[in-house]
Amino acid sequence: MASNSSFLSPNFSEPGDFDEIYFEFGDFFVSEEAEFSEDQQVVSQCQQNSLFQVNDGGNLSSSVQKNNQRLKSTRVSFKTKSDRDVLDDGYKWRKYGKKMVKSSSNPRNYYRCSIEGCNVKKRIERMEEDSSYVITSYEGTHNHHALNQLSCSEM
C-alpha cells in the first residue's frame, strides 16, 4: 500500500453484503465552496472487495479549505444496494443515536468508532426513493488501523 494514500472507507470483509456500490464524491465536502485539487480525487477502486482508495497525502482533511479556512471535518458518502444496513467494514462501531429526518421517511442512524480516542463517525440511512439502497457516510479519520485492514496492492 502506497504511503501517500489512505482508505477513508476501509475494506468490507464480506463483498456479498451488497450488489452495487457508488462513491459519491460530490457529497464529499460539507460546503459547495470547498475546493480540491486533482491529487485528492479517488485514484483507484478495487472491484474485488469494493475498496475505495483516496490519494490525499495521508490526510484528506488537512488539505481541504473553504475561504482559506480549514473545514473541521470531511465526509465521505457512498450508497450501496444491500438489504443489510450495517456493513462490516473492519471497524467496530457503537450506535449513539437515531433520528427521523424530514426529507425521508426512513430513519438515520449514527455510529461512532468504539476505539477509545478515535472520534470517527458514521451515518447510515436508506434512500427515500429506493429503500433497497443504503447511504453510508464516514466523517473523520481513524487514528488506528482496522482490525482486518487490507490494501489493494496486496490482492
Add this chain to the structure above:
DNA sequence: CGCGTTTGACCCGCGC
C-alpha cells in the same frame, strides 16, 4: 458484569 443498543431529552445553529 461489561459492553452495546434504545430512546426521549437536550443542545445548537439558522432562518424568520
Add this chain to the structure above:
DNA sequence: GCGCGGGTCAAACGCG
C-alpha cells in the same frame, strides 16, 4: 426570540 431540523447525550435496558 422562537421554532424547527438535525446531531448528541445518557439513563435504562438487553444480551452474552
